[in-house]
Every structure is written in structure tokens, then in C-alpha cells.
Amino acid sequence: MIDTYRHKGLRKQLAAVVAEKGIQDNAVLLAIESIPRHLFIPDNALHKFAYEDKPFPIGSNQTISQPYTVAFQTELLQIKKREKVLEIGTGSGYQTAVLLEVGAKVFSIERQKALFDRTKLLLPKLGYNTKLFYGDGYKGLPSFAPFDKIIVTAGAPYIPEDLLVQLKIGGIMIIPVGEGADQMMKKIVKTGENNYETEDLGVFRFVPLLKEKGRD
Numbered sequence: 583m584i585d586t587y588r589h590k591g592l593r594k595q596l597a598a599v600v601a602e603k604g605i606q607d608n609a610v611l612l613a614i615e616s617i618p619r620h621l622f623i624p625d626n627a628l629h630k631f632a633y634e635d636k637p638f639p640i641g642s643n644q645t646i647s648q649p650y651t652v653a654f655q656t657e658l659l660q661i662k663k664r665e666k667v668l669e670i671g672t673g674s675g676y677q678t679a680v681l682l683e684v685g686a687k688v689f690s691i692e693r694q695k696a697l698f699d700r701t702k703l704l705l706p707k708l709g710y711n712t713k714l715f716y717g718d719g720y721k722g723l724p725s726f727a728p729f730d731k732i733i734v735t736a737g738a739p740y741i742p743e744d745l746l747v748q749l750k751i752g753g754i755m756i757i758p759v760g761e762g763a764d765q766m767m768k769k770i771v772k773t774g775e776n777n778y779e780t781e782d783l784g785v786f787r788f789v790p791l792l793k794e795k796g797r798d
């Protein structure tokens with residue numbers, strides 16, 4: 583668990599790369615500059631690449647998302663301090679850390695036990711204390727609802743109804759939707775109990791949101 587000046591320099595460069603690609607929110611850029619991304623990648627051999635703007639394997643057939651994608655989704659959420667954010671797909675915990683750095687209260691769900699167990703240990707070690715749940719993201723967390731914001735970090739074949747219900751009126755959900763390898767990033771604003779405004783914001787490539795909780 584070593585962070586060095588070299589790593590700090592590399593992530594300053596990464597923040598500049600992400601800004602160059604269009605991210606403007608300073609809080610998001612600052613988060614990228616401060617979070618030691620290499621420590622979220624379990625394979626030490628990949629640490630030297632950790633500040634490239636790329637996804638990397640994290641085990642269980644999953645990936646840590648590309649920093650630009652993390653920044654893009656986070657910027658779209660327009661998070662204000664202490665807002666309640668539900669994250670589906672904790673994975674490495676990197677996106678969770680970004681949400682915490684920009685001031686959110688985060689509730690994050692992961693359905694792969696091995697990833698859940700690892701990230702539950704890692705985040706507090708890095709000073710990030712938050713609520714992590716082992717469960718099925720399609721169902722959300724009804725007992726903690728409603729949420730100001732919801733972020734889905736895996737490709738969803740459709741928009742889960744339970745998540746729409748758990749979003750506050752005026753709340754925003756950012757979700758990549760599509761059945762194949764590519765998904766459309768959608769921003770959904772809940773404008774009334776049963777009213778939503780949806781905007782399409784470009785094509786991205788995520789690992790799929792898995793259907794049923796399996797044994798792993």
C-alpha cells in the first residue's frame with residue numbers, strides 16, 4: 583500500500599488528460615488527482631499503468647472503469663455535499679472513492695462476493711468509510727431510499743424499475759443502457775412521481791450488469 587511522489591505526479595497528469603477530453607468539474611478533477619488509483623488494482627504488475635486513461639482487470643472477470651468514464655459519469659451527477667448517492671457495481675471501489683471525494687454519502691452494491699470482500703477491506707484502509715452492500719443492484723436498496731442520485735457502473739440491458747422508484751423527485755440517474763458490447767449513456771431526471779426526462783450522452787463500453795446473484 584505505497585503511494586509515492588511519482589504516483590502523485592502521474593495522477594496530476596491523468597487529471598490533465600481527463601480535463602483535455604472535456605471534463606470541467608473541478609471537484610471531479612481534484613478527486614482524480616488525489617486518489618491513488620494504483621492501489622485499487624489488485625495485480626501489482628499493472629500498477630505502472632494505473633495512471634493511463636484505461637480500464638484494467640480487477641478479478642472475477644470485472645474491470646476498474648476508465649478514469650475518463652468515471653469522471654464523465656460523476657460530472658453528470660452534479661453532486662452537492664452530503665447528497666445520498668446509490669452506486670450499482672462497487673467493483674474496485676475507485677468510483678466509490680471519487681463519489682466520496684466530491685462530497686457524496688455513498689451506498690454501493692456489489693454482487694460478486696470476492697470483489698465485495700476485497701473492497702470492503704480496502705476502502706477503510708485508504709480512509710474511505712462508507713456503506714457497502716453485497717447484493718443485487720437491480721433491486722437497489724429500498725430501506726435506504728430515496729436517493730438524490732443513482733449511478734450504474736455496468737452495462738444494463740434495460741433501466742431497472744426499482745431504481746427509478748428509489749430516485750427522489752428532482753434526482754438524477756446516470757446509467758449505460760444496452761444489451762450488446764456497447765451501451766448508450768443515459769441521464770434520467772425524475773421530474774415527477776411517474777415522469778422522467780431522458781437524455782442520450784454517447785456510446786460507452788462496460789462489462790454487463792449481471793442478472794441474478796450467483797454463487798462465486
Ligand code: SAH
Pocket residue numbers: 644645646647670671672673674675676677678691692693694697717718719720735736789790791792793
Ligand atoms: N465502479 C467500478 C466498476 C466495476 S465494473 C470500478 O470503478 O471499479 C462493474 C461492477 O458491477 C463489477 O464489479 C460487477 O461485479 C458489478 N455488478 C455486475 N452486476 C451487478 C449487479 N446486478 N448488482 C451489483 N453489482 C453488479
